[in-house]
Amino acid sequence: HARQGHSRTSNKSFIQQSSTCIMMKSTIAIATLALVSGVCADTTIGQLPFCTPAKDILAGENYTTLSAALAAAKDVVIGDIPAGKLIVVAPDNAAFAAVLKQLDLTAEELLADTDLLANVLAVHVAIAADDSAEFATAISGDKLNFELAGKPATLADVVAFEAEAPVEEGEAEAEGEAEAEGEAAADGLSIKGPTNDVEVSKPVTCVGGDQVYFPSSGVLLPTAAPAPGPAPSPKPTPSPMPPSSATMTGFASVVVAGAAAVLLA
Secondary structure, eight states, X not given: OHHHHHHHHHHHHHHHHHHHHHHHHHHHHHHHHHHHHTOOOOOBGGGOOOOHHHHHHHTSGGGHHHHHHHHHTTTOBOOOOOSSEEEEEEEOHHHHHHHHHHHTOOHHHHHHOHHXXXXXXXXXXXXXXXXXXXXXXXXXXXXXXXXXXXXXXOHHHHHXXXXXXXXXXXXXXXXXXXXXXXXXXXXXEEEEOSSOEEEEOSOEEETTTTEEEEEESSOOOOSOOOOOOOOOOOOOOOOOOOXXXXXXXXXXHHHHHHHHHHHHO
């Protein structure tokens, strides 16, 4: 139990420390974008202009954790939304469950910590310059790169992408034999974040293509935790203390007295 408690504290402490760095980068990025757009930076997460189709997605049973996270962090200031394409990566419940297990946190702990939530959500909301962009800039200041079949792609490419139709059972077996065991064909959409890639489904677009929502089977994570330092050296086992001179003297007296008694007998 003590080890688990230490692990939970270490993971949470790391994310909170990363949050400070991310918020600093976010402030710089937002300030720069605000200068370009000439407006004030005072938008909160709760004021994000989600379109109706996006709200319908978030209201679905598969996105209750994300919806709860957005509601809990609704008062967190993220700055003004500059001109460009609003990009949102929307992890489903299974994605959050997996990352919470990885971080040894509960959903309740995540939702109760506003700083932690802001840190996580900061890499899921971004702005792309236009349809020809190969990346979007998250409010954390990190780049989110669009990928198709594991290669860089433009926003227009990933929006237009259509997954191949499912193959018949016999064809699937033949393809499985041709592929290395345990390897999946990299033929889908993904977004590369600051530390990890997540698979995404065909995006939902609205507001004339100015908002793009990617349902995701993974959660983007901030900068990875530093490698653990070397384990502390074990403390040396203390050597037994030599007997004191008083003890030795007493022992010698007993021996002498015993010998005298034998001689006098």
